[in-house]
Amino acid sequence: MLGRIRELKRELNAVILAHNYQPSDVQDSADFVGDSLELSMKATEVKAKYIVFAGVDFMAEQAAVLNPDKVILLPDLGARCHMAWMLPRSLLLEYKRRYPGTPVVLYVNTLAEAKAEADYICTSANAVEVVKRIPSERVLFGPDVNLARFVESRTGKEIIAVPSNGHCYVHLSFAPEDISRLREAYPDAEVLAHPECTPEVQSMADFIGSTSKMVRRAKESEARRFIIATETGLLHRLRRECPDKEFIPAYQNAVCIYMKRITLEKVYESLKRLRYVVEVPTEIASKVAGVLRNTFELLEVS
Numbered sequence: 001m002l003g004r005i006r007e008l009k010r011e012l013n014a015v016i017l018a019h020n021y022q023p024s025d026v027q028d029s030a031d032f033v034g035d036s037l038e039l040s041m042k043a044t045e046v047k048a049k050y051i052v053f054a055g056v057d058f059m060a061e062q063a064a065v066l067n068p069d070k071v072i073l074l075p076d077l078g079a080r081c082h083m084a085w086m087l088p089r090s091l092l093l094e095y096k097r098r099y100p101g102t103p104v105v106l107y108v109n110t111l112a113e114a115k116a117e118a119d120y121i122c123t124s125a126n127a128v129e130v131v132k133r134i135p136s137e138r139v140l141f142g143p144d145v146n147l148a149r150f151v152e153s154r155t156g157k158e159i160i161a162v163p164s165n166g167h168c169y170v171h172l173s174f175a176p177e178d179i180s181r182l183r184e185a186y187p188d189a190e191v192l193a194h195p196e197c198t199p200e201v202q203s204m205a206d207f208i209g210s211t212s213k214m215v216r217r218a219k220e221s222e223a224r225r226f227i228i229a230t231e232t233g234l235l236h237r238l239r240r241e242c243p244d245k246e247f248i249p250a251y252q253n254a255v256c257i258y259m260k261r262i263t264l265e266k267v268y269e270s271l272k273r274l275r276y277v278v279e280v281p282t283e284i285a286s287k288v289a290g291v292l293r294n295t296f297e298l299l300e301v302s
């Protein structure tokens with residue numbers, strides 16, 4: 001299967017970008033593996049005509065917005081981020097009416113239709129920096145309430161979570177008791193947690209960061225052993241890039257069923273049948289591109 005995928009990629013001038021939470025064999029078939037920010041950047045750099053996006057809907061939409069001249073393929077239309085769908089455009093507009101003039105920051109895990117109504121877009125890696133730089137003491141932030149609380153604790157600003165209960169069900173599955181038990185079993189291990197985990201789990205971690213920051217931390221830390229509180233797909237990348245260190249999942253079943261809808265066979269079919277093409281309506285795409293420009297200006301990224 002890997003050989004046939006490689007052949008089709010060559011014929012079509014296509015690349016495969018895979019998220020850190022993808023199944024191991026899909027990660028192995030990819031030209032690049034990373035978090036949503038790294039994948040967005042990579043999508044704009046590659047020269048390919050077709051990009052197979054092994055991830056979920058909002059990531060493919062983001063790639064389509066940033067690359068109007070490339071064809072973005074999502075191998076399974078059912079790969080829809082559960083959290084992103086918690087904030088439809090209509091709900092965001094309701095909050096904007098309730099808090100007029102309050103800047104809106106949306107996490108990248110949001111649908112394009114909602115992003116188009118935001119002022120800034122952030123990732124878990126730069127959420128704190130984005131909010132710090134906004135000249136307002138009150139910010140509407142969505143859709144993840146745990147990331148919102150994390151940003152609030154690091155910036156000291158008033159963060160209004162939109163919606164009040166937005167969450168990633170995978171990151172809610174980590175229980176403080178499991179972390180305590182693993183800490184006792186492996187006292188030398190460092191606990192690395194994603195900011196989508198609950199504040200309680202975050203408070204037990206030695207390090208909180210996006211998946212790309214976790215990979216960097218694992219490489220740079222003196223520790224030889226790590227307890228990982230994020231989707232278990234990241235362990236494949238950690239073990240590949242740090243073969244001399246040990247990685248223990250904080251919870252074995254922390255598996256995103258939406259990410260795992262992408263299989264190697266579907267990647268192959270996607271290339272063979274050029275499906276499913278992800279397109280964002282022009283009006284929405286140009287609004288989202290404007291919001292991204294605002295964000296880059298805020299962060300002084302050229």
Ligand code: SF4
Nearest residue numbers: 081082083168170256
């Ligand atoms: S892990 Fe959570 S945030 Fe990521 S795609 Fe799955 S449901 Fe969405």
